[in-house]
Amino acid sequence: MRFFKIxxxxxxxxxxxxxxxxxxxxxxxxxxxxxxxxxxxxxxxxGLLLETEGYYARVDGANESDLVMATVExxxxxxxxxxLRGNVGLLWEQYSREDxxxxxxxxxxxxxxxxxxxxxAGRFYQPVGNFESAFISDPLTLELMEMNRxxxxxxxxxxxxxxxxxxxxGDTKAGVGAGEGGDAILSDFFASAAVTPADFxxxxxxxxxxxxxxxxxxxLGDQIATEPGYEKVGGAGxxxxxxxxxxxxxxxxxxxxxxxxxxxxxxxPAAFNVEGSARLTDQIRMGxxxxxxxxxxxxxxxxxxxxxxxxxxxAYGAVVAYEFHENAAVGVEYLRVEExxxxxxxxxxTIQLALEI
Numbered sequence: 001m002r003f004f005k006i007x008x009x010x011x012x013x014x015x016x017x018x019x020x021x022x023x024x025x026x027x028x029x030x031x032x033x034x035x036x037x038x039x040x041x042x043x044x045x046x047g048l049l050l051e052t053e054g055y056y057a058r059v060d061g062a063n064e065s066d067l068v069m070a071t072v073e074x075x076x077x078x079x080x081x082x083x084l085r086g087n088v089g090l091l092w093e094q095y096s097r098e099d100x101x102x103x104x105x106x107x108x109x110x111x112x113x114x115x116x117x118x119x120x121a122g123r124f125y126q127p128v129g130n131f132e133s134a135f136i137s138d139p140l141t142l143e144l145m146e147m148n149r150x151x152x153x154x155x156x157x158x159x160x161x162x163x164x165x166x167x168x169x170g171d172t173k174a175g176v177g178a179g180e181g182g183d184a185i186l187s188d189f190f191a192s193a194a195v196t197p198a199d200f201x202x203x204x205x206x207x208x209x210x211x212x213x214x215x216x217x218x219x220l221g222d223q224i225a226t227e228p229g230y231e232k233v234g235g236a237g238x239x240x241x242x243x244x245x246x247x248x249x250x251x252x253x254x255x256x257x258x259x260x261x262x263x264x265x266x267x268x269p270a271a272f273n274v275e276g277s278a279r280l281t282d283q284i285r286m287g288x289x290x291x292x293x294x295x296x297x298x299x300x301x302x303x304x305x306x307x308x309x310x311x312x313x314x315a316y317g318a319v320v321a322y323e324f325h326e327n328a329a330v331g332v333e334y335l336r337v338e339e340x341x342x343x344x345x346x347x348x349x350t351i352q353l354a355l356e357i
Contacts (some may be wrong), residue, residue: 015280043079050355053136059337059346068094070352073103082112087124094318103148111157120153120166125194127164128206128214130239132250134277134287135319136333136352141252143311144271144296145208145237146215147190172212172221172232188213203240210268211235220300227305229261235269246279255294263305267295272313281324290316313339328355 001053035299057064072092077084091097106122131138155164170188194204208214209300211219221298237254255270270293277287292314299309300334317335324330331352339343 043077045077045079047073048355048357049073052354053350053352055348055350057346057348059340059348060344069071070094075104076126083110083115084108085111087122102182109169111155116158117156118154118164119152120155122355123148123150123151124164125169125237126151126153126168126190126208127162128190128208128235129193129237129254130194130204130241130250132239132241132252132254133273133289134248134250134285134321135289135317136344137335137348138295139252139273139275139289140271140293140311140315141237141254143216144214144269144293145235145254147208147213147218148215149213151190159215160196162192162194164193165189169232170210170213170221172217173209198241201241202234203238205236205238207234207236209234216296216298217243217269219298222300224260224262226302227262229263231261233258233260248275248277250277267307269296270294271296277319284320285321285323286318288316288318308341310339310341312337327357328353330354 021242023051026048030327044161049071049217052068053070054067055065060204075087075089075090077085085108087104088107088108090100090101091103104121104122104124106124110116110117126147126149128147129141131142131146133139149165149168151168153164153166153265155162157163162248167186167189183355189209190207192204194202196202211217212224212232214235234257236257237252239250239252242249251272251274253270253272256268259266259268271291273289273291275287275289277285284345293311295307295314298309298311315335315337318335319331319333321331323327331354333350333352335348336345337348
């Protein structure tokens, strides 16, 4: 009888106190979530970039001009802890990025002072290129190598070195490794290394397993991969940036590692860009550049088996920018472009009004 009373009392205590303990556990979880959300909100960093551009081009006697909203970009970063961060980037560009506006969406683990190793997963710009430039127009190296894909990347970084490697499932499928229907798992790879031995210099190199997976050639890769003779070709590049007081020197070279042997010939896409810029005053900056490309195109005609819309084989010019506010600037750029389709050449003037917060 005594055992029964004790057992009954225990059950009654459990029934009475159970909800209390449950409430305490719920409150504890809610408090943790609240603290986590508060930490995330306090760590939020955001940025806004607006660029409006007008240009006038005269190429082989033909005139062209336009006024465009070149860039509407919004970026947001939330650091839940020192070693856990999330990034979202939205991008809208007139004529070129009006539909696909999610530019970046990725999670980073590590990459902190206490944890130099890192993992990045999601959609982000792969580090196959440096592309530092003082000009309004993108350098030809960017037109050749820029990538923005859903991928996974691991690496190690500290104050003077950044090493990484990653993989993604590419769109261009041909030859060994392509499954039925053209699908493959983690079919392409990339790697890069950047070294900053001193505050005034940074150098680096990068590698990509298939040049047809870059942003420019990604539009053409599926078409070219079906042509007789196509084989996968990797690409690589090197860069150096030197900062000497008000002067900056940027140099970059990137190229396919072999020829694409297609029906109408052999192609080896390549580009380089050399720039020198100087901050003349706190508000005025100017720069000079010389760049060139080989077999760099933006279109491919499957009927004619021929590339088209050639980027300049050679271009050079100058830019001047005036920062009339700490968040706003106006710039004027002139470029002489040569060796276009059918050896066309001409002049391009661009003016840009930019606001960055």
